[in-house]
Amino acid sequence: MKKFLTLLKIEGKLSLRCIDSIFFGVCMPVGIMILIGLIAGQNPATTDAGYTLIQSSFGALVTVGICATAFMGIPLTIADYRDKKILKHFFVTPVSPTMLLWVHAVINMLLSMVSALLIYAVAKTFFGYEMIGSKLMFMLSYLLVMVSMYSLGLLIASLCQTVKTANVVCSIVYFPMLFLSGATIPFEIFPKPLQTVASFLPLTQGIKLLKSASLGLETSLLIPLFVLVGSLIIGIILSMRFFRWE
Amino acid sequence: MENCIEVKNLTKSYGNREAVSNLNLTVKKGEVFGLLGPNGAGKSTTIDCILGLKSFENGSVRVLGMNPTKERKRLFEQVGVQLQFSSYQGNIRVGEICEEISALYRSPADYGDLLGQFKLDQYRKQPVTKLSGGEKQKLSVLLALIPQPEVLFLDELTTGLDTEARREVWQILTDLKEKGLTLFLTSHYMDEVEVLCDRVCIINQGHALVTDTVPKLIQNSPYKRLEEAYLWVMKEEIAI
Known part of the structure; x- marks a missing residue:
């Protein structure tokens, strides 16, 4: 345990030194929350909706931190450490390189949770946000979305042989997920055809789940749950099959 | 004297190409052993197999009497390794990498002492990437010494x-040798090998051509220096 904590401390410091993960994972979603708050204030999301735009955006914005860590942080760190033979080097120590992967999983989880909590704090303090649905349900949904996206991030790390390809693939996955899934731009304002296409993104389903949990909506969540659990299982199985330490 | 490293009939192929073929070698405790050969001769593959980083088709490997794959955790408390082309986390500082590596072992050396010994003390707060080539290599030896190893692998x-x-690194290794550490190294520089190694094994295309002490190897050749003797062995092999 002491080993784990020392690694966590040092690797955590290293992660904080990279501004991009903080910017994309924490500053950006908080900034968007402030923008939405300033623009929409307490106005309802749609004219006859029983909730405000802030309330409807909250579930989406908290996924930006997950998205940044899952599709940038985790795969890029793993690809980089593999390239530099840091993972390989752990094989010639008494500690397994798996521990290093866990350390980074925890760092990224903490980072995305900090992002979510900050968004919550900003929304509550400045714009009077209240969650309509059950907080417990929301947290459980959040965890499911997180592990499911992380397994996809791990899959990217497993399939990309070099840092360069990982970089390209991460950008290809990250930006569409960020903009089309509803994480940053409200899904409802997309034209219908785009909505259909975007529905295929796993994160879109994750946001649906979080939205209805935060708004306490009584809609069928079979498809989102199916997609998220499916991504999780597929991500883990394929990662285990294709993962290379060097 | 007891054997520190024992490799018997080691054979490793990549697809159809045999990278290491029926290699035998033993390294005694306190010995400095050099594995020599041109690029692509199979040196790094051999080290990887000895360390259990790569699986092999045939043969057996024992380091300090242990099987490196099966007794990894126990073995690597006592073995220090510097891998070829390895590098460090992007913006890690010298003190941080030392602390991180120390955390992996049950009874690590005091890295503060080592930093002083290696004259790297003043770089503690500096990023590893800012070090010069020589300082970086000294650091990699230092890190390999953190487990307080009995055997040290240097690729x-x-x-x-x-x-x-280079001279500075030699001095460090000579001091370690005097302390009774067993060293297993690969190198392309024969002057270095002549200074440091007790015994060497020359391999080419995965085959061991000759294993002998440095003086005997020179004696058996028509030359006076290891470099010429080495080239002569390589040429003889082609002639055969």
């Missing part, structure tokens, strides 16, 4: 260093 430690830095 092409001095490649790319200037003369001065």
Whole structure:
């Protein structure tokens, strides 16, 4: 345990030194929350909706931190450490390189949770946000979305042989997920055809789940749950099959 | 004297190409052993197999009497390794990498002492990437010494260093040798091997051509220096 904590401390410091993960994972979603708050204030999301735009955006914005860590942080760190033979080097120590992967999983989880909590704090303090649905349900949904996206991030790390390809693939996955899934731009304002296409993104389903949990909506969540659990299982199985330490 | 490293009939192929073929070698406790050969001869593959980083088709490997794959956790408390082309986390500082590596072992050396010994003390707060080539290599030896190892593996430690830095690393290794540490190294520099190694094994295309002490190897050739003797062995092999 002491080993784990020392690694966590040092690797955590290293992660904080990279501004991009903080910017994309924490500053950006908080900034968007402030923008939405300033623009929409307490106005309802749609004219006859029983909730405000802030309330409807909250579930989406908290996924930006997950998205940044899952599709940038985790795969890029793993690809980089593999390239530099840091993972390989752990094989010639008494500690397994798996521990290093866990350390980074925890760092990224903490980072995305900090992002979510900050968004919550900003929304509550400045714009009077209240969650309509059950907080417990929301947290459980959040965890499911997180592990499911992380397994996809791990899959990217497993399939990309070099840092360069990982970089390209991460950008290809990250930006569409960020903009089309509803994480940053409200899904409802997309034209219908785009909505259909975007529905295929796993994160879109994750946001649906979080939205209805935060708004306490009584809609069928079979498809989102199916997609998220499916991504999780597929991500883990394929990662285990294709993962290379060097 | 007891054997520190024992490799018997080691054979490893990549697809159809045999990278290491029926290799036998033993390294005694306190010995400095050099594995020599041209690029692509199978040196790094051999080290990887000895360390359990790669699986092999045939043969057996024992380090300090242990099987490196099965007794990894126990073995690597006592073995220090510097891998070829390895590098460090992007913006990690010298003190941080030392602390991180120390955390992995049950009874690590005091890295503060080592930093002083290696004259790297003043770089503690500096990023590893800002170190010069020689300082980086000294750091990699230092990190390999953190487990307080009985055996040290060094893969092409001095490649790319200037003369001065190379001498400095030699001095460190000579001191370690005097302390009774067993060293297993690969190198392309015969002057270095002549200074450091007790015994060497020359391999080419995965085959061991000759294993002998440095003086005997020179004696058996028509030359006076290891470099010429080495080239002669390589040429003889082609003639055969």
